[in-house]
Amino acid sequence: MTRKQKRLTVIGAGLAVLGIAVALVLSALSTSIVFFNSPSDIEAKHIAPGTRIRLGGLVTQGSLKKGDDLRVTFDLTDGNKTVPVTYQGILPDLFREGQGIVTEGTLDPGGTFHAETVLAKHDENYMPKEVADALKKQGRWKEGKGMPRPPASVGPGAQLQTPAAGSAQKSAQK
Amino acid sequence: MIPELGHYALVLALALALIQSIVPFIGARTNDPVLMGVAAPTAVGQFAFVAMSFACLVYSYVVSDFSLSVVYENSNSLMPLIYRVTSVWGNHEGSMLLWVLILALFGALVAFFSTNLPKTLQANVLAVQAWVAVAFYLFILITSSPFTRLSPAPFEGRELNPLLQDFGLAVHPPMLYLGYVGFSISFSFAIAALIDGRIDAAWARWVRPWTLLAWMCLTLGIAMGSYWAYYELGWGGWWFWDPVENASLMPWLAGTALLHSALVMEKRNALKVWTILLSILAFSLSLLGTFLVRSGVLTSVHTFASDPLRGIFILVILVIFIGGGLSIFAWRAPLLKQGGLFAPVSREGLLVLNNLFLTTACATVVVGTLYPLALEALTGAKISVGAPYFNLTFGPLFIPLLFAIPFGPLMAWKRGDLPGVAQRLAVACVLGLVAVIAAFAIAGTHAVLAPLGIGLAVFVIAGALTDIVERSNIMRVPARVALRRVAGLPRSVWGSAFAHMGMGLTLLGIVCETSWSSEKIITVRPEQTVKLRNYDLTFGGLSQHRGPNYSALTGVFKVTRNGDEIATMSPSKRTFPVRQITTNEAALLTRGFSQIYVSLGDPNPDGSITARLYYKPLVLLIWLGAVVMFFGGGLSLTDRRLRVGAPKTARAKTAALAPAE
Numbered sequence: 001m002t003r004k005q006k007r008l009t010v011i012g013a014g015l016a017v018l019g020i021a022v023a024l025v026l027s028a029l030s031t032s033i034v035f036f037n038s039p040s041d042i043e044a045k046h047i048a049p050g051t052r053i054r055l056g057g058l059v060t061q062g063s064l065k066k067g068d069d070l071r072v073t074f075d076l077t078d079g080n081k082t083v084p085v086t087y088q089g090i091l092p093d094l095f096r097e098g099q100g101i102v103t104e105g106t107l108d109p110g111g112t113f114h115a116e117t118v119l120a121k122h123d124e125n126y127m128p129k130e131v132a133d134a135l136k137k138q139g140r141w142k143e144g145k146g147m148p149r150p151p152a153s154v155g156p157g158a159q160l161q162t163p164a165a166g167s168a169q170k171s172a173q174k
Numbered sequence: 175m176i177p178e179l180g181h182y183a184l185v186l187a188l189a190l191a192l193i194q195s196i197v198p199f200i201g202a203r204t205n206d207p208v209l210m211g212v213a214a215p216t217a218v219g220q221f222a223f224v225a226m227s228f229a230c231l232v233y234s235y236v237v238s239d240f241s242l243s244v245v246y247e248n249s250n251s252l253m254p255l256i257y258r259v260t261s262v263w264g265n266h267e268g269s270m271l272l273w274v275l276i277l278a279l280f281g282a283l284v285a286f287f288s289t290n291l292p293k294t295l296q297a298n299v300l301a302v303q304a305w306v307a308v309a310f311y312l313f314i315l316i317t318s319s320p321f322t323r324l325s326p327a328p329f330e331g332r333e334l335n336p337l338l339q340d341f342g343l344a345v346h347p348p349m350l351y352l353g354y355v356g357f358s359i360s361f362s363f364a365i366a367a368l369i370d371g372r373i374d375a376a377w378a379r380w381v382r383p384w385t386l387l388a389w390m391c392l393t394l395g396i397a398m399g400s401y402w403a404y405y406e407l408g409w410g411g412w413w414f415w416d417p418v419e420n421a422s423l424m425p426w427l428a429g430t431a432l433l434h435s436a437l438v439m440e441k442r443n444a445l446k447v448w449t450i451l452l453s454i455l456a457f458s459l460s461l462l463g464t465f466l467v468r469s470g471v472l473t474s475v476h477t478f479a480s481d482p483l484r485g486i487f488i489l490v491i492l493v494i495f496i497g498g499g500l501s502i503f504a505w506r507a508p509l510l511k512q513g514g515l516f517a518p519v520s521r522e523g524l525l526v527l528n529n530l531f532l533t534t535a536c537a538t539v540v541v542g543t544l545y546p547l548a549l550e551a552l553t554g555a556k557i558s559v560g561a562p563y564f565n566l567t568f569g570p571l572f573i574p575l576l577f578a579i580p581f582g583p584l585m586a587w588k589r590g591d592l593p594g595v596a597q598r599l600a601v602a603c604v605l606g607l608v609a610v611i612a613a614f615a616i617a618g619t620h621a622v623l624a625p626l627g628i629g630l631a632v633f634v635i636a637g638a639l640t641d642i643v644e645r646s647n648i649m650r651v652p653a654r655v656a657l658r659r660v661a662g663l664p665r666s667v668w669g670s671a672f673a674h675m676g677m678g679l680t681l682l683g684i685v686c687e688t689s690w691s692s693e694k695i696i697t698v699r700p701e702q703t704v705k706l707r708n709y710d711l712t713f714g715g716l717s718q719h720r721g722p723n724y725s726a727l728t729g730v731f732k733v734t735r736n737g738d739e740i741a742t743m744s745p746s747k748r749t750f751p752v753r754q755i756t757t758n759e760a761a762l763l764t765r766g767f768s769q770i771y772v773s774l775g776d777p778n779p780d781g782s783i784t785a786r787l788y789y790k791p792l793v794l795l796i797w798l799g800a801v802v803m804f805f806g807g808g809l810s811l812t813d814r815r816l817r818v819g820a821p822k823t824a825r826a827k828t829a830a831l832a833p834a835e
Contacts, residue, residue, distance in 0.1 A: 003515055009518045010526060013526075014530055017531060017571075021538055024571070028562070028566035028567045029559075032560070032563045033563065035555060054558055070697065090775035091775075091776070093747070093757065093758055104558075
């Protein structure tokens with residue numbers, strides 16, 4: 001093999017692997033990314049039923065209902081719109097009414113969101129960044145003022161939330 | 175008084191680092207031995223002061239001095255001593271102090287062990303190391319000082335995040351940082367070589383042990399973090415393709431590539447420019463990881479607090495060092511003497527292939543990690559890139575790499591004999607095929623990929639052993655001679671065999687766990703029995719008890735197999751009143767390399783509780799493989815060849831013992 005051929009082999013192999021990688025990345029990005037939406041976005045963006053999305057918001061106080069076979073339903077709100085969510089499985093330890101969470105799943109034609117995963121964070125002052133931003137967009141969150149009370153927060157649950165709300169305020173002020 | 179001492183020591187370390195970053199550099203330019211001689215003592219002094227500063231912080235935690243803001247925020251006098259010590263780095267400020275402590279430690283080690291380096295190289299390396307140190311000292315002192323006082327001092331602290339109250343915190347961050355920061359040495363060597371404008375095979379031999387050490391620690395650190403997430407989060411998952419995990423995987427991939435390309439440079443004096451570039455990239459990715467985790471652009475358990483100034487400061491450090499490093503590279507690399515070219519079918523050819531796949535796989539992880547951030551910054555759209563993306567991109571690029579692993583060590587340098595190597599791998603190949611058939615026979619044909627994965631893993635493991643067998647010629651000589659030869663093989667040969675074997679073991683564990691796990695999420699009533707694979711788990715009821723700083727709800731499960739009682743498992747949920755957090759303490763029962771995993775969900779008023787029950791076949795191999803890789807790296811590290819300044823005769827002797835080399 002001449003010097004030129006050797007060099008061409010290396011460059012050729014490099015380009016081939018790189019090409020494969022680019023093709024893989026592009027195809028994966030077009031099929032497997034999931035967009036984050038707030039309850040208001042669902043109407044505004046006309047999200048089609050069956051599209052895999054992430055939905056984030058505050059769990060409405062008093063909306064959590066447990067059924068058989070670990071089925072749960074609850075409402076997610078961003079203060080403007082509310083979407084009913086169903087989920088089957090164990091909710092995260094930090095799932096609480098009034099708290100911000102993110103779910104991933106699909107909408108059914110009736111407008112109910114079927115969550116396959118429910119994410120809550122490992123921290124008492126957790127407010128997922130996406131949820132905080134969505135709330136800001138709805139004017140429900142002001143920098144420095146901390147977490148707004150969800151609309152239905154007048155109730156026995158509201159008392160429970162005080163420490164969490166207090167620390168969310170703290171983190172927002174930092 | 176003690177915290178002020180710590181703060182003052184840190185300022186002194188900064189002062190020494192400033193001297194170290196300028197004086198030896200000038201000395202190297204003017205060839206002044208006195209100025210260059212400043213490098214080593216300042217590096218050691220710097221380490222002494224940072225160590226003192228760190229010790230002061232540890233002391234404040236141990237005695238629960240809540241007048242310190244970080245101690246108040248992260249500690250509590252009720253916490254056991256070990257968690258009071260580990261919470262030193264369980265927060266942003268302290269973890270950055272640990273970061274510079276390790277950085278200074280590496281600097282001191284270079285000063286100590288590299289006395290036989292060319293003087294200018296040593297001076298330049300330590301100067302570059304000090305540039306990095308100065309940046310991070312300033313970062314700590316300006317934006318994140320752990321020595322900030324509170325007045326009046328609170329009576330009791332807020333306690334460490336309960337999820338972090340675990341032995342994992344004692345091991346995972348220090349190991350990971352040893353890895354991250356260890357790559358700063360190869361970075362400093364690369365920049366120093368570019369400044370010098372000279373580079374040769376000896377350079378690779380000096381850099382390799384440091385890279386190897388960093389790589390070993392990073393391997394173990396990642397594995398430890400994965401195991402910790404596995405047992406602490408209660409979902410039975412061990413890798414989530416979370417950006418924070420990717421942040422540690424990216425430097426690992428680049429570091430692995432660097433280890434292999436440095437080998438080519440050392441043996442064949444080729445791939446020089448590429449190796450330099452990889453050294454810069456490996457540390458750049460470490461810095462990127464630090465930025466992603468520490469700046470608050472991501473929310474996760476690893477991001478302790480987000481202060482915009484900190485994010486911007488780290489971003490500036492990132493831009494200076496990555497941008498600066500790559501600029502110096504672009505400017506000086508063309509001046510370096512190019513290495514030779516070589517035949518595609520040869521050991522070095524395969525190592526190039528290895529580098530090609532590792533770096534592109536690394537690039538796909540970089541894209542998947544940064545794409546959501548870039549898209550949000552540009553368009554405001556929020557997306558998540560999860561496991562499906564990485565399975566579709568990282569997987570296909572990693573599989574050919576794994577398949578090529580056994581060929582590498584068997585291939586000769588310069589001009590390889592592919593049919594010959596394939597012939598020698600015949601046994602390994604047959605073993606792999608047998609494993610595929612056996613897996614199909616046992617598991618059925620509904621999962622096609624899994625048996626193939628098992629075959630690949632067996633091929634990688636058997637291939638690593640083939641290398642040892644071939645080199646010692648075990649099959650063809652009397653047992654005594656063979657034994658002596660096996661013992662006489664260079665440790666680096668054993669090292670690479672173990673590291674590759676570890677990779678195979680990890681793959682085996684991953685394939686088995688992801689394909690054949692059994693999962694049951696159900697509500698159990700007392701005395702109810704659940705069947706899980708070949709085991710019966712009987713729920714014995716719940717009990718409450720109190721720990722030092724939490725209250726726990728514990729369930730009891732009696733595990734029987736064919737009616738024989740094997741063990742009792744007690745998963746629990748702990749509630750920490752100070753922070754109002756509940757954590758999950760999953761119960762693990764190890765059977766061979768497999769595990770039964772039980773974690774609790776919510777209790778119901780009637781005494782039943784929801785629980786997650788898993789049977790995870792061969793799951794322990796995932797982490798055991800990493801430990802084997804670590805061990806292999808350690809063996810290689812003790813090889814005479816890598817000992818800087820090893821006598822020539824010794825090297826000649828090992829070479830004679832390994833004619834296959």
